[in-house]
Amino acid sequence: MGYSDPTAGRDLLGNRSLCFIFICAFGLVTLVQQILYGKNYIKSGQQFTRLKGDEVGNWSGIVSYPDDGGMKPARNGRKRYLDSSDGSLQFNSTACRELRQEIMDVKVLSMVKTSELFERWRNLQACAWEQSKEETNNFKMSLSRCCNAPSFLFTTRRNTPSGTKLRYEVDTSGILHISPEIFKMFPDDMPYSKSQFKKCAVIGNGGIVKNSKCGNEINSADFVFRCNIPPISDKYSVDVGSRTDLVTINPSIITERFQKLEKWRRPFYDVLQNYENSSLVLPAFYNTRNTDVSFRVKYMLDDFGSARGVFFFHPQYLLNTQRFWAVQGVRAKRLSSGLMLATAALELCEEVHLYGFWAFPMNPSGIFVTHHYYDNVKPRPGFHAMPHEIFNFLHMHARGILHVHTGVCR
Amino acid sequence: IMMFLRCHRSKSVWAALCVLVLCWLYIFPVYRMPSDKEIVDEVLRQGQTWRRNQTGIDLYRKLLTECCDPKRMFAVTKENSPLGKVLWYDGELYHYHTVNNETYPFFVQDIPLQLPLKKCSVVGNGGMLKNSACGRDIDQADFVMRCNLPPLSKEYVNDVGTRTHLVTANPSIIEKSFQNLLWSRKAFVESMKAYGSSYIYMPAFSMKPGTDPSLRAYHALADSASNQTVLFANPDFLKKVGHFWKRRGVHGKRLSTGLFLVSLALGLCDEVTAYGFWPFATGLDEQPVSHHYYDNVLPSSGFHAMPEEFLQLWQLHKSGTLRVRVGPCVHHVDE
Incomplete structure (x- = not known):
């Protein structure tokens, strides 16, 4: 009794001083951001709102900021382009250049309110999209330098010889020895080559594609990518089409809905039958849990005598694309499979069209949309950085590298 | 002292x-087991003569019905194992499976056999069958039971026949030969085609590690739209049959599948003939006999008490309750 800790008053680099240092650092970073990007904020007189990409889950219910951007007259007295979604203006006309520049002026997502971004995006819809050869080629060049999908997208017998010690993408300590048995499951070589397809469509599963009537347009593409075996039954095919050439499957779906294929297999096989003769892609070497399930898919299809191609993402390719996008400002624990496919499509196709890529709770006109076109189940927060990915696509759209469809197709 | x-x-x-x-x-x-030589002598003395003894048959059927009720209990059915019923594993201590929504649909409604069966053949896998030419005799029966998914390929047809109405499948075989059905299942489904539209009788609830492979076998066959029906052995029945024979002096840790099938056949059939039951290393002609008709791999010792089981069968043979065929089948002699 009566004993007191003599060091209690001092707190040499203890909790309190650490806390203080953190607060200082945070304040400093905020200040620097203000200085760097603050000009726009002062000029437009908009309130600076921080919008963290990984808080998607919180957006579902109440809107935490007034969505009045769309109702306001055009900002800075600039003329508003009426009938904004008709795409009547030339992509390279002066007016469109300005509109594109407006999108590209938004350097980071947190710089403007989403409503502001939506308005700029809506205005840009007045311009018919056109591919910019120069930008596209530059982008493809840098992609092929980093990632090289035409030879490294999937594990093949060529790029992964038998006996390789394959490193997993996230379980970096985990190493898989490619036994002859596993080697046998790989294709001889990559089934696709560089810019093999003229027009590709990558279908995200965003609720934005609902009621878009884009089915026919999607079906007319030369190659259609889909993510995570989405439903494409008659109910949805008007909006998302039915053609599928490549579809990814997340092993977690198999684990949850099909008991890892350890029990019944026919139900899963029947689900796959909806996708005509599209190939399947599985991230088998993402982590150790995925491997067995993914191999089982291959075995199952062989058992049922299906000639459907089954491919596994090369872990190195995924790592490289992750690094590539991190440089572009998309930092997440894991890139969405949509972004993976879009990245691959950029190398494999001449022209890439994205449908259903939208990670905001409302569409550009401010109307709420469901999370997926088939359900409204939100993903685990903090896993994907969807808004940042979409934001990147909007930029690329403005630069003429790919075409993001968010409106209704005609 | x-x-x-x-x-x-x-x-x-x-x-x-x-x-x-x-x-x-x-x-x-x-009690001392007679030596192999004595048994061979005994069998030779008996020769091919065998007289059917209806009272013996009736007696054994009555005994078995009283103890184990094979007609109703030999497989797990929806009738005898409703939802929530606790199945105690007969090969393990303190393990049980409660019939739940997941397993209940796998059970057949009721025993699907047309009872009583007339002539039954129970085919063991003993090496004695090799070059026995018993295939024709076996196939002549109305109901043929086989043990542990034996090979029925061309080279054996003459000795073991082709027809199968019930074949047992040990989960350990599924584990060993078919990687637990976790990977490719084609090999399993293909190999099962040899048994036509027979019942696959699996002791799913005997050993804990056997349950999942057995259920998986059901999945695999149902997925491939096979016309075979999987019956799961009722652990209660197996336990009671085990006790039945233990009282009669069979002291193995566990009865062999063959004896289970013979007991089942005694309960279900009017006339039972057992083939391929010969657990000794030498035959009647003093020549070495392989352990199985398809290979010569001895099982792990101390699990089954095969010679004791054979003596029991031989007692029944002598009393005319069932017929044990030892040695080659000679066609012009019988029937």
């Missing part, structure tokens, strides 16, 4: 000694 013990004058030592001796006698009974 007696003097030495007496000088202790301690009753507890005597008691301990008595208990020890009793235990010893229980574990290693004084």
Whole structure:
């Protein structure tokens, strides 16, 4: 009794001083951001709102900021382009250049309110999209330098010889020895080559594609990518089409809905039958849990005598694309499979069209949309950085590298 | 020694000694197994003569019905194992499976057999069958039971026949030969085609590690739209049959599948003929006999008490309750 800790008053680099240092650092970073990007904020007189990409889950219910951007007259007295979604203006006309520049002026997502971004995006819809050869080629060049999908997208017998010690993408300590048995499951070589397809469509599963009537347009593409075996039954095919050439499957779906294929297999096989003769892609070497399930898919299809191609993402390719996008400002624990496919499509196709890529709770006109076109189940927060990915696509759209469809197709 | 013990004058030592001796006698009974040579002689003395004894048949059917009720209980059905019923594993201590929504749909509504069956063949896998030319006799029966997914390929047809109405499948085979059905299942489904539209009788609830492979076998066959029906052995029935034979002096840890099938056949059929039951290394002609008709791999010792089981069968053979065919089948002699 009566004993007191003599060091209690001092707190040499203890909790309190650490806390203080953190607060200082945070304040400093905020200040620097203000200085760097603050000009726009002062000029437009908009309130600076921080919008963290990984808080998607919180957006579902109440809107935490007034969505009045769309109702306001055009900002800075600039003329508003009426009938904004008709795409009547030339992509390279002066007016469109300005509109594109407006999108590209938004350097980071947190710089403007989403409503502001939506308005700029809506205005840009007045311009018919056109591919910019120069930008596209530059982008493809840098992609092929980093990632090289035409030879490294999937594990093949060529790029992964038998006996390789394959490193997993996230379980970096985990190493898989490619036994002859596993080697046998790989294709001889990559089934696709560089810019093999003229027009590709990558279908995200965003609720934005609902009621878009884009089915026919999607079906007319030369190659259609889909993510995570989405439903494409008659109910949805008007909006998302039915053609599928490549579809990814997340092993977690198999684990949850099909008991890892350890029990019944026919139900899963029947689900796959909806996708005509599209190939399947599985991230088998993402982590150790995925491997067995993914191999089982291959075995199952062989058992049922299906000639459907089954491919596994090369872990190195995924790592490289992750690094590539991190440089572009998309930092997440894991890139969405949509972004993976879009990245691959950029190398494999001449022209890439994205449908259903939208990670905001409302569409550009401010109307709420469901999370997926088939359900409204939100993903685990903090896993994907969807808004940042979409934001990147909007930029690329403005630069003429790919075409993001968010409106209704005609 | 007696003097030495007496000088202790301690009753507890005597008691301990008595208990020890009793235990010893229980574990290693004084009853001595006849040697292989004696059994061969005995079998040769009996020769091919066999007379059917209806009273013996009726008696055994009555005994088996009283103890184990094979007609209703031999497989797990929706009738005898409703939802929530606890199935105690017969091969393990303190393990049970409660019939739940997941397993209940796998059970057949009721025993699907047309009872009573007339002539049954129970085919063991003994090496004695090799070059026996018993295939025709086996196939002549109305109901053919086989053990442990035996090979029925071309080279064996003459000796073991082709027809199968019920075949047992040990989960350990699925584990060993088919990687637990976790990977490719084609090999399994293909190999099962040899048994036509027979019932696959699996002791799913005997050993804990056997349950999942057995259920998986069901999945695999149902997925491939096979016309085979999987019946799961009722652990209750297996346990009771085990006790039945233990009382008659079969002391293995566990009965062999063959004896289970013979007991089943005795309960279900009017006339039972057993083929391929010969657990000895030498045949009647003093020539070595392989362990199975398809290979010569001995099982792990100490699990089954095959010779004792054979003696039981031979007793039944002598009493005319069932017929055990040993040695080659000669066609012009019988029937």
